[in-house]
Amino acid sequence: MEGLPTTMKSERRWRSKPTHTSKPSLLMAFFSCLAWLYVAGRLWQDAENRTLLASLLLKNSAQRPKALTVEDRLQNLGCKDLERRIVEAEMDLTLAKSQGYLKNQLLQSGSSSGQKLLAVIGVYTGFGSRLKRNVFRASWMPRGDALKKLEERGVIIRFVIGRSPNRGDSLDRNINEENHFTKDFLIMEGHEEAQEEFPKKAKFFFSTAVQIWDAEFYVKVDDNIDLDLEGLIELLDRRRGQDGSYIGCMKSGVVVSEEGRSWYEPEWWKFGDDKSYFRHAAGPLFILSKNLAQYIYVNSAFLKTYAHDDISVGSWMMGLQANYTDDNRLCCSSIRQGLSQPIESFGPMSLRKIGTL
Numbered sequence: 494m495e496g497l498p499t500t501m502k503s504e505r506r507w508r509s510k511p512t513h514t515s516k517p518s519l520l521m522a523f524f525s526c527l528a529w530l531y532v533a534g535r536l537w538q539d540a541e542n543r544t545l546l547a548s549l550l551l552k553n554s555a556q557r558p559k560a561l562t563v564e565d566r567l568q569n570l571g572c573k574d575l576e577r578r579i580v581e582a583e584m585d586l587t588l589a590k591s592q593g594y595l596k597n598q599l600l601q602s603g604s605s606s607g608q609k610l611l612a613v614i615g616v617y618t619g620f621g622s623r624l625k626r627n628v629f630r631a632s633w634m635p636r637g638d639a640l641k642k643l644e645e646r647g648v649i650i651r652f653v654i655g656r657s658p659n660r661g662d663s664l665d666r667n668i669n670e671e672n673h674f675t676k677d678f679l680i681m682e683g684h685e686e687a688q689e690e691f692p693k694k695a696k697f698f699f700s701t702a703v704q705i706w707d708a709e710f711y712v713k714v715d716d717n718i719d720l721d722l723e724g725l726i727e728l729l730d731r732r733r734g735q736d737g738s739y740i741g742c743m744k745s746g747v748v749v750s751e752e753g754r755s756w757y758e759p760e761w762w763k764f765g766d767d768k769s770y771f772r773h774a775a776g777p778l779f780i781l782s783k784n785l786a787q788y789i790y791v792n793s794a795f796l797k798t799y800a801h802d803d804i805s806v807g808s809w810m811m812g813l814q815a816n817y818t819d820d821n822r823l824c825c826s827s828i829r830q831g832l833s834q835p836i837e838s839f840g841p842m843s844l845r846k847i848g849t850l
Contacts, residue, residue, distance in 0.1 A: 609647075609707050609708065609709065610647045610648070610649060610706055610707060610708035610709065611646070611647035611648055611708065611709050611710065611726065611729055611730060611733070612647070612648050612649070612708055612709060612710040612711070612712055612725075612726070612729050612780075613648075613649045613651070613702045613706045613708045613710070613711050613712065614648065614649065614650045614651070614712040614714055614725075615651055615652075615653040615679060615698050615702060615711070615712065615713055615714065616629065616634070616650065616651070616652050616653060616714045616715075616716050617653050617654075617694065617698075617713065617714065617715050617716055618652045618653065618654050618716040619654065619686060619716075620654070620657070620664045620667070620668065620686060622716050623667075623671065625716045625717065626652055626671075626716065629652075629716065630675070630677075632719055633719060633720060633721070633722045634650055634677075634722075635650070636675070636677075640677060646726075647708075648726060649706055649708070650677065651677055651678060651679035652677055652678045652679065652716070653678075653679045653681065653694070653698050654668060654678060654679075654680060654681070654686055655680075655681045655682075655683075655684030655685055655686035655690070655694065655697065656680070656681070656682060656684065656685060656686060657685075657686060658685055658686075658687055664686075668680065679698075679701065679702070679705075681694075681697045681698070681701050683697060684697040691802060692798040692799060692800060692801060692802050692805050693798050694802060695713065695789075695798075695802040695805060695806050696789060696793045696796060696798070696805075697793075698711075698713060699711055699713075699781065699786040699789040699790060700786075700789060700790035700793050702786065703783065703786040703787050703789075703790050704790065707783075708783060709729065709732075709733055709734070709782065709783060710729050710732075710738070710740075710780050710781065710782055710783070711780070711781050711782075711783070711786045712725070712729075712778065712779075712780045713778065713779055713780075713802075714777070714778050715776065715777045715778070717777075718777050718778065718825060720778070724822070728740075728820070728822070729780070735782060735816070736782055736783075736784045737782060737784060737785060737813070737814055737815050737816045738780065738781070738782040738785070738815075738816050738818060739774065739779070739780070739781060739782075739785060739810050739815040739816060739817050739818065740774070740779065740780040740781075740818040740820060740823070741773075741774025741775060741778060741779035741780060741818075741819075741820070741823050742774060742775040742777075742778070742779075742819070742820065742821065742823045742824035742825075743772055743773065743774055743775075743817060743819035744770075744772070744773065744774075744775050745769055745770045745771060745772050745773070746769070746770050747768060747769060747770070748761045748764045748768040748769060748770055749761070750762075750768055756800075756801065757800065758799060758800045758801075758804075759800060760799060760800070770804060770807075771807060771808070771811060772807065772817065773803055773804060773806065773807025773808075773810070774803060774806070774807065774823075775803055775823075775824065775825075776801065776802060776803035777825055778823050779803065779806065779823075780823075781806075785810070785813065785815060788809070788813065789806075789809060796809050
């Protein structure tokens with residue numbers, strides 16, 4: 494009988510043990526529920542955010558302007574007229590290129606027929622040289638119908654001048670008026686006719702002339718000389734087809750380094766310790782073949798100019814395979830101080846300086 498209580502006691506202990514060990518399980522279950530609620534809340538919040546973002550994107554896409562074509566953009570900006578002018582300009586440019594890169598004009602006489610000219614002679618002149626130009630027209634330079642007949646032979650002669658530093662002033666108007674009657678000017682709109690800009694005149698002349706006229710040779714002449722035009726034409730006619738020709742009265746000479754003296758060269762130190770110029774054609778008249786003139790045109794933005802145009806041109810020729818031709822008939826025989834003094838001459842095509850008139 495005493496064994497019975499013992500058995501029941503041990504059975505009671507066995508039954509109460511699970512009740513004691515279930516508390517941690519309840520705690521774990523409680524925390525698991527909390528974690529599940531936290532995760533569910535975050536997922537619900539993320540779903541709400543995604544729904545909100547999707548609605549915002551849908552709203553923005555509905556308000557976004559539609560893609561416009563080029564034609565719609567031009568119409569919206571009011572550029573229809575600009576588009577038309579661009580097309581017209583492109584057509585004009587194409588036409589100009591086919592006619593020799595002209596600006597607002599057709600090819601000059603002698604080129605429109607496709608015939609290659611013999612020479613373009615540019616006579617350097619200035620605003621105050623009208624009297625000299627009149628002397629030219631009365632001596633070796635033809636006028637009117639005679640000038641047209643000369644052009645039919647393949648020779649173009651033009652007075653070469655730029656524009657006044659004060660564009661549109663009386664100097665420009667006087668040149669325009671004179672050219673209206675004589676029609677013998679090559680007016681270079683991009684060149685400023687000023688003393689400090691004179692060395693650049695050669696770049697503008699050769700670049701402009703080679704665009705307008707298709708010629709074998711391009712000749713630069715000062716407005717204070719006289720020459721035998723027929724002799725010059727004969728000389729050039731014998732040299733047709735000679736590419737790389739650099740023709741003139743070749744010289745070198747000492748570089749003037751003293752400021753204030755005539756022919757002063759500000760960059761004299763570039764010519765070495767001996768201060769001697771390289772071989773070049775003297776300024777009053779020199780001749781370039783077409784390919785050399787084209788070289789100046791293509792590279793004009795990069796060509797260095799010195800104080801004098803003939804030195805500048807000579808420096809450009811040094812780096813090329815130019816054929817130097819020294820012809821003493823292109824040298825000035827003497828300088829005349831007055832019209833009453835005789836002029837010396839030693840050849841059929843000697844240049845003669847007219848001097849100040």
